[in-house]
Amino acid sequence: MRDAMINRRHNQGLTLVELMIAIVLSLILMAGATSIFMASKQTFNLEEDVSRVQENMRYVANRFSNDLAGAGFYGCYPSNHEGTSVVTNTVTDNGTANPSLLYDFSQVISGVDGGVDAGGVELPDQVAVHFALPGTEVSVLTGTMNDPADNVTVDDTSPNYSDLQQGDIVSVSDCNKLAVFLITNAPGVGGALGHNDTFSTNRGVSNHVRDLHSDSRSRVYGDIRLSTATVYKMDAVHYELRTVTAGGLTTSGLYATRLGDANRQLLIAGVENFQVTYGIDLNSDGTADRFVDWDIVGAALNDVTSLHVTLTINPGDPVAQAQGRDADYTRDLEFTVKLRNRDGAI
Numbered sequence: 001m002r003d004a005m006i007n008r009r010h011n012q013g014l015t016l017v018e019l020m021i022a023i024v025l026s027l028i029l030m031a032g033a034t035s036i037f038m039a040s041k042q043t044f045n046l047e048e049d050v051s052r053v054q055e056n057m058r059y060v061a062n063r064f065s066n067d068l069a070g071a072g073f074y075g076c077y078p079s080n081h082e083g084t085s086v087v088t089n090t091v092t093d094n095g096t097a098n099p100s101l102l103y104d105f106s107q108v109i110s111g112v113d114g115g116v117d118a119g120g121v122e123l124p125d126q127v128a129v130h131f132a133l134p135g136t137e138v139s140v141l142t143g144t145m146n147d148p149a150d151n152v153t154v155d156d157t158s159p160n161y162s163d164l165q166q167g168d169i170v171s172v173s174d175c176n177k178l179a180v181f182l183i184t185n186a187p188g189v190g191g192a193l194g195h196n197d198t199f200s201t202n203r204g205v206s207n208h209v210r211d212l213h214s215d216s217r218s219r220v221y222g223d224i225r226l227s228t229a230t231v232y233k234m235d236a237v238h239y240e241l242r243t244v245t246a247g248g249l250t251t252s253g254l255y256a257t258r259l260g261d262a263n264r265q266l267l268i269a270g271v272e273n274f275q276v277t278y279g280i281d282l283n284s285d286g287t288a289d290r291f292v293d294w295d296i297v298g299a300a301l302n303d304v305t306s307l308h309v310t311l312t313i314n315p316g317d318p319v320a321q322a323q324g325r326d327a328d329y330t331r332d333l334e335f336t337v338k339l340r341n342r343d344g345a346i
Helices: 002-010 016-069 294-303
Strands: 087-089 109-112 126-132 169-173 178-182 230-246 249-258 265-269 271-280 290-292 304-313 331-338
Touching: 016 265, 016 304, 016 331, 109 271, 109 294, 230 271, 249 271, 271 294, 294 304
Parallel strands: 087 178
Antiparallel strands: 109 126, 126 230, 169 178, 169 230, 230 249, 249 265, 271 290, 271 304, 304 331
């Protein structure tokens, strides 16, 4: 009997108090592990956001530098000549002499100042740059153009001639005057490039007039008294900020529309604001002396030598805020791009 009682004493389990203490300790340990896990996850997410924003910063700075720096190269014609450069642009995308920013080749740079909203917050700007493509030049034959409405006849034996197509936008210059027009015929044997005002591309781009010059500069190209005229294929890019909303969430992004591309291209998601100011050279030394908004540039456009760009960037995730602004993590990127073809009086 004594042995049986000893056995029962040794087989007893945990008391209720001991069980409750064990549960509490387990919960404390689990809470600690969960806290560590959540902290690690937050750290990982933050590091991922930082990495994504930094990568976007590097990409957009490189992209802008490549596009903006070449603004103003129109062939042999200088992009500014003591503030008196005149470019005749016959190209339009709306049937008038006032095309959209992308097709306004009369200005090497075109902009829109976003202004400010009711709360004093700066609204996004827009900017478009225009330039000739190096390595696409074709020489104009001398003595073949007698009137500004005549075809521009180029050397059809040039290696670059076969790249010219109907619907291409080109510049023609003899270093004394310059015109930009849409090729309206299919270039063939003979090298004639037409520029009538009746043809339109499937994107609605046309020439609003046929004459390449209609003022006192209405001389023809290929004049033996002037430098050999050349034709270059043109390019342009228009930068703007846009937002896309789906499922109640909004993503903001920087978009680019390139010449000949009907669709906007999303460069990077997560750009909340886009500001551009224009550096004006006041003393023809090739260096900007002050930076102003587009609305203030006015007649000083030929003296713009650089652009200062400011971007506010977030990780690019959709957010509930209507303008796509992320309150958790943003960074400002600022950089200045020197326009290589705007080095003071030439």
